[in-house]
Amino acid sequence: MSPPLPTGLDPVEQVRAGLTPYATGTKDFYRVDTALVVPDVRAEDWTLRLHGEVDQEITLTYDDLLALPLRERWITLTCVSNEVGGDYVGNAKWLGHPLADLLRRAGVRDGADMLLATSTDGFTLSAPLAEATDGRDALLVVGMDGEPLPREHGFPVRMVIPGLYGFVSACKWVTDIEVTRFADRTAYWTERGWAEKAPIKTASRIDVPRSFATVRAGRVPVAGVAWAQRRGVRAVEVRVDRGEWQPAKLLPSASSDTWCQWVLDWDAEPGGHVLEVRATDGTGTPQTDDVVAPVPNGSSGYDSVTVTVE
């Protein structure tokens, strides 16, 4: 029911190139939890209350939710705290019911602009209502990679909204969604200095060679991933020792809401070299070399690796 896995490079070739897999896999998927102990929520005890600035409150049980139309989508999740080159990012196939459909049923009142989501562990996040209802695949998620949501990733139900960092979109163990206003309410991380509006910034990462690796002179595969959820990645380029930007090959991705893998054959000459990467998003805007720390709305800058060629 989800679009087929992108192809374009032979799996053997991918492994040889040391490519980060397109599908992260639940075991390798990063986790960010404020709770010290992973909540243990039983599906039969779970309910979701959708209330606030709505004409009609809705309460759903797990069975109610499973009886609603579900769709499966590849979406790359990213943490706002991810440093340039970091691995707080992962791609999975999520199964869920569109949040927009539920909100339409409830009837959102004029003036509301925020969804305040609360989890069983007390964590809260504020998601912008506009982004949750603009036609993107904002989902109340029950499945991850063809399985029920793992406990660590929010069993039985979490939110996923493509294009927004996890702390303003991806509430795990969600049991309460209040339709409200940014002017009236705040959430866990926004009370701790992080931004209220946090669309994911265009980013790219070099995964091979590893930094400080020693490689043999000649043809060396350089590879990694790049993401610009919603806008998509139009191009990835690599430069060596601040030379000309060279275009990498992009592998197909399921949609603009996921990362894409890229590879470049580098003709490596002996010596020490610095490789840098930049992506250009679907609007034609390239990453810049402005180095920005994650707080308050996401890091930016070129990822780089230092390589010795023998």
Ligand SMILES: Nc1nc2c(c(=O)[nH]1)N[C@H]1C(S)=C(S)[C@@H](COP(=O)(O)O)O[C@H]1N2
């Ligand atoms: N209940 C709850 N939901 C949460 C969080 C949390 O700490 N508690 N962390 C958020 C953050 S900051 C991110 S980046 C994503 C991470 O989702 P994952 O742990 O499934 O990768 O979940 C979001 N949802």
Ligand SMILES: [Mo]
């Ligand atoms: Mo995050």
